[in-house]
Amino acid sequence: MLRITLAQLNMTVGDIAGNTAKMEAAARQAHEAQANLVVFSELSLCGYYPEDMLDEPAFLQRCERGLQELLATTRQWPSLYWVVGAPTAAQGPGKRLHNSLLVLQNGQVRLQYDKQLLPTYNIFDERRHFEPGRDVAKVLRIGDAQVGFLICEDGWNDSGTDYAVNPFERMADAAPDVVVSINASPSNIGRREQRHQVFSAAARRHGLPIVYVNQVGGQDQVVFDGASFAVEPMAGVVFEAERFSEQVVTLQLARGCFAQGDGSEPEPVAAQGLSTMAFYRAQIQLGLRDYARRCGFTRAVVGCSGGIDSALTLALAAEALGPDNVTAITMPSRISSSGSVDDSIALCQQLGVALIQHPIAAQVDAYVQQFQASFGQPLSGLALENLQARVRGTVLMEYSNSYGHLLLTTGNKSELSVGYCTLYGDTNGGLGLLGDLYKTEVFELCRHLNQANGRELIPQTIIDKPPSAELAPGQTDQDSLPPYPLLDAMLKLLIEGERLSDAEYQAAQETVNMLQLTPEGRAMVSKVRRLLHGSEYKRHQTPPVIRLRPRAFGSGRQMPIAASYAWD
CATH class of the missing domain: 3.60.110.10 (Carbon-nitrogen hydrolase)
Structure with a gap:
């Protein structure tokens, strides 16, 4: 023996x-x-x-x-x-x-x-x-x-x-x-x-x-x-x-x-x-705990927009590190809806996480005025929208530097794939918890957390509201992107392909085949492919993300930035 x-x-x-x-x-x-x-x-x-x-x-x-x-x-x-x-x-x-x-x-x-x-x-x-x-x-x-x-x-x-x-x-x-x-x-x-x-x-x-x-x-x-x-x-x-x-x-x-x-x-x-969602939850929490510990952090800070991504990031961080070690900061601008702040308050009350309000309207106005004074033309359009995200990113980094908290980014894999994020704004931070979760999986994991806890850990109002960056009046993600179920199916094939499970691959392939039947669908597939390849420069500058799937951004997917993707 x-x-x-x-x-x-x-x-x-x-x-x-x-x-x-x-x-x-x-x-x-x-x-x-x-x-x-x-x-x-x-x-x-x-x-x-x-x-x-x-x-x-x-x-x-x-x-x-x-x-x-x-x-x-x-x-x-x-x-x-x-x-x-x-x-x-x-x-x-x-x-x-x-x-x-x-x-x-x-x-x-x-x-x-x-x-x-x-x-x-x-x-x-x-x-x-x-x-x-x-x-x-x-x-x-x-x-x-x-x-x-x-x-x-x-x-x-x-x-x-x-x-x-x-x-x-x-x-x-x-x-x-x-x-x-x-x-x-x-x-x-x-x-x-x-x-x-x-x-x-x-x-x-x-x-x-x-x-x-x-x-x-x-x-x-x-x-x-x-x-x-x-x-x-x-x-x-x-x-x-x-x-x-x-x-x-x-x-x-x-x-x-x-x-x-x-x-x-x-x-x-x-x-x-484990079920898929239980696995995601366990893997993210262990990844966060060890990353924070090994980098010398005991506490984390998250920008809380009242949206689903920041809500899920806060919930996972609170479970992993303890709610007393997590701080949320809500930073309303002139564009923000009252529901964003109210939902942030309700969320943090449910999680037991401290919430700090830091309005940014005055900072944004000062930047706009100084831009026109220095460069002779008003700041507008995408540059103005991104300014709000960059002011928020600066506030979060100021807090991180001042109080020693690890800043967690909140972007998901769908957004990172197509560049629906602002460099030096919402991409600021040390670690991304959701960067290997497609947007449809973000919704599913929120529902799983609520079910596992036997209560609305993440308020249903946050889960039900249309996703929005709130950088322009009335803006929603669907103004710029295909519906997330369609987007995620396309991205799964483009990023992971045959590394997907048989069931996931078949479901994604059926969705893309359906899109290819119409001119509008083919144009959508082509657009998503161009967005994916055109956003490499952003992903090379974003924080590491916790790997959950067979092919994650980072060392698991190495693509050139300055290249011609001739198959677009």
């Missing part, structure tokens, strides 16, 4: 001392649970992903010191094996580093396995820093078992369609009793189920039990959901760790079957995880 402790921890990039302390605490728990080995996530020593920190000699020196500290600590429990992820030096031509899995025991490195498949797609760019490992399986006898080791992407190519090398084939040839995979697998909608499908198929094909240990926590725009699991060849996924939280748990493996540490059967694992 083999006892394995899965250490699903929230590592911080660059915090070598903090990460090693977490590992040492988890190893103590593993020792107390009489485990044979304790397994940590990919690059657990330095956190995933360090990016160009890996080019800094001082950073690599700190990693080496952290590794030596871990090796010294392993002597406290000499029979316990530690499976650790770390950057290591590579020999010969190519990149200077490997992305490695190290097995430590009693002050020694007993095994080193270097990741073979280095992803360079979507948000990943590992080939920038690492050299692929050799096409060889690494197996180590621990107790009565032969244990094989893989790192994340190495386990995703068992179909043989993405890379010429299939590490699972080589691992199966080595005939281990169990495979341990360490991972930093980012979370997006449907990713959990995809992991289960891929690794269950590999376990079944090769007749190998698998232990999959994943990182948890938010890192910049990426969130890792944990959800580590164990797979049996015939039964599939038989154990799953908590999602969106740290957990250290011990399993035992005997004759190819997993059991809890006390020998009891694990709880059944649901085929489907």
Whole structure:
């Protein structure tokens, strides 16, 4: 029998001392649970992903010191094996580093396995820093078992369609009793189920039990959901760790079957995880908490317009950070309706969030007067509309600088896609919570929050009102944009395409096919495509957004600014 402790921890990039302390605490728990080995996530020593920190000699020196500290600590429990992820030096031509899995025991490195498949797609760019490992399986006898080791992407190519090398084939040839995979697998909608499908198929094909240990926590725009699991060849996924939280748990493996540490059967694992809206809610909140904490913020500020986007941002921030740590600022101008202020007051009362009123009419008037005095013509049209947004953005940044709050932007994916936002105005801030939510999903998540809380957390008047930037009299979003259900269908195909789920892709394709039947519809599709491509310069200047979907703006979608999109 083999006892394995899965250490699903929230590592911080660059915090070598903090990460090693977490590992040492988890190893103590593993020792107390009489485990044979304790397994940590990919690059657990330095956190995933360090990016160009890996080019800094001082950073690599700190990693080496952290590794030596871990090796010294392993002597406290000499029979316990530690499976650790770390950057290591590579020999010969190519990149200077490997992305490695190290097995430590009693002050020694007993095994080193270097990741073979280095992803360079979507948000990943590992080939920038690492050299692929050799096409060889690494197996180590621990107790009565032969244990094989893989790192994340190495386990995703068992179909043989993405890379010429299939590490699972080589691992199966080595005939281990169990495979341990360490991972930093980012979370997006449907990713959990995809992991289960891929690794269950590999376990079944090769007749190998698998232990999959994943990182948890938010890192910049990426969130890792944990959800580590164990797979049996015939039964599939038989154990799953908590999602969106740290957990250290011990399993035992005997004759190819997993059991809890006390020998009891694990709880059944649901085929489907959270609902889409529950997933969005959990992912955004963990992403915000970790982003704020790691950047040194304890409080947040949001510009509250009385509209649905700022309402949802405030509600999510209040849940994540606590309502006492969130401030809302409403900034009415001469254009603002009385309902905007009233709805803001009602919302903040429901959330328990402090609301500050800061009228901007006087500032806008002063800017307009000075513009004409300096440049000899009145400020009007779009420039005047955007001025209001930029004054609001300035007020929010003044508050952030003065009181130390993290400013949260409120733009959604639909608006960011087509440039329906003002640079240096409503795009100001440090993080966007809704930037990977289409507008139709914003409405749906608001309704979900109300239902989950059993009350109108977000007043129905806000959900029902026609969306408006309120930068011109009587303005609504529909004056400039197609209806959001149509817009979002077009954007999903243009941005995500075949990365969508089958159902979402089919629904979006049917909508666009319908539009293509009329001249007006074809013109609408062409306009949206032009707006999307013409707004790259804006998106390159906006804050990071928390990634929720397979393709998010930021590192997950890299398009040029100064280019000819000839297919428009």
